[in-house]
Amino acid sequence: MAEDENEKAYRWEGDYERTWEAIKEDEAGSLQATVDDIIQRAKRKRLADRPVNVRLGMMRHLFLVVDMSQAMEIQDLKPDRLSSTIKLLEKFIDEYFDQNPISQIGVLTTSNMRAEKLTDLGGNPKRHILALKGCKDKPCVKEPSLQNAIELAVSTLRHMPGHASREILIIMGSLTTCDPGNIHNTIKLLQDMNIRCSVIGLAAEVRICRKICEDTNGTYSVVLDETHFTELLMEHTTPPPATANTEPSTIKMGFPQHVLNTEKDKQEQPSLCMCHLDSNTKQLSTVGYFCPQCRSKYCELPIECKVCGLTLVSAPHLARSFHHLFPLDEFVEVQRSNFSNQHSLFCQACQSHLTDENVFQCPKCDNIYCLDCELFIHDSLHSCPGCASSRPKQS
Structure with a gap:
């Protein structure tokens, strides 16, 4: 019995030792290469965990809510939370429209216990990015209001067609919210309108944010650093699964x-x-x-x-x-030693010499790829270069 207690008490030490076994120094004595490899493999695991054969909300109507309260002036993200958020949201908007070309975005801000609409729903990324850049010169005032921001977004989303995906993504830097009424009534309104609400926190977990996300089938995350912030944002570029009460419709x-x-044709006024x-x-x-x-x-x-x-x-x-x-099939991870020409293997995409022990093989064309190209193909390209360049096999 005592041995079992000791085993439970020091079980974390085994995980700690295994962590140090996985981390190895390179020739220059740096750990960065190993850390980057762990991060990339974690990304690949998320790609493999994506659900298949799930109905998706392809036509998305998303409102971004940016907290502009005094909490956004804190400098734990450099140079401060607001500047870092605007910079990353610019990348997010470009990626969002690249991955969801028939979707729309609108931008709201909340500060001084109020909510303001920066841009209405639209499909022009330049307009949204230009409006966000203008927020850098605005002061961060008092507290945000989750209820006012959500209700302002709902006033537009409620008129969107039933077959479309209605979403709200809140970037929350404050640990408090100043609302004029009962926010639980607002959560009930989100459920009735079939609106998914997700929150990315910049400080710490807030109970009401967790409840909003759980009750509306959204996601709630708290950032660790700027890199983690970017990853959390990019996860929202993938269309969410459609809910059971989403109306099927011929569009x-x-x-x-x-x-x-x-100049020759000036008939149109x-x-x-x-x-x-x-x-x-x-x-x-x-x-x-x-x-x-x-x-x-x-x-x-x-x-x-x-x-x-x-x-x-x-x-x-x-x-x-x-x-x-129709997502691209997952590539098979194989060991380089399985190939007879293992010392002269090249990545089909970047043509670099493959030195890692594990490489990735397309199950259709059997071409080999490195980890970086495998992630790029599944994240951005969505088609195998080897399959696209090879001729179909003769039956």
């Missing part, structure tokens, strides 16, 4: 052409686009996308026509979304 889409009048009718920046132009059903003009795609309700996208947008429905 009617329009594919408008971009009209650009030349300058007009306002429907995107900016309610904004402060109203510019007349003859360039834009015209709805094939009602001829309303828009300056960006994808978007839902405000006049006839037709979803307007481009054909490349739709084609690039298919990789989520």
Whole structure:
């Protein structure tokens, strides 16, 4: 009995020793190469753990909520939390639209116990990034209000079609929230509207944030450093699984052409686009996308026509979304010693000499890849270069 107690009391020592066995110094005496390898293999494990044969919410409507309270001036992230968050969100928005070309994003901020809409839902990443950069010059004031920010997002998301994915992602730096009412009523509203709410905390875990995420099937994480912050953001670029009460629907889409009048063709008079009718920046132009059903003009795609309700996208947008429905097969990890020409193996993608003991082989074309290229292929490329360049086998 005493031996069992001692074993339980010092079980952590075994894990500690195994950790040091895995970490090895390189020729220069640095541990960075081993640490990077552990991180990359953890990323690959997350890719392997992604669920398959799950219905996904491909058409996403996501509101980003950025905390701009006094807590965002803390300098645990350099140069401070707000600057670091804006920098990483710029990368996130570009990656989000690259992975989800038929989806939309809107940006909200919360400070001084209020919430403000920076940009409405739209598919133009430059507009959202430009609005975020403008936040660097704004002061961080008092406390945020989760309830006001969520209800402002819900006021727009509630009008989105039932077959679309409705999401809110909150970047929370404060440990407190100042709300005008009962936030549990707001959580119930999120559940009724089928809106998924996720939170990334920059300080420590907050109980109400955990409850919001659990009750709405979202995710809640607290960052460790800037690298971990980036990874947590990029996890939200993958479409979430559709909930059971998501409405299945046949979606009617329009594919408008971009009209650009030349000097010889000036029959079309300058007009306002429907995107900016309610904004402060109203510019007349003859360039834009015209709805094939009602001829309303828009300056960006994808978007839902405000006049006839037709979803307007481009054909490349739709084609690039298919990789989520048909993900690339996982590569097989094999030992380099299994190959007869192990001393002259090269990565099919980067053409570098393979020196690691474990390499990755495509199950279809049998080409070999290094770990970095394997991660890039599954994260960004979504197609095997070897399969794309090889001829189909003759039956």
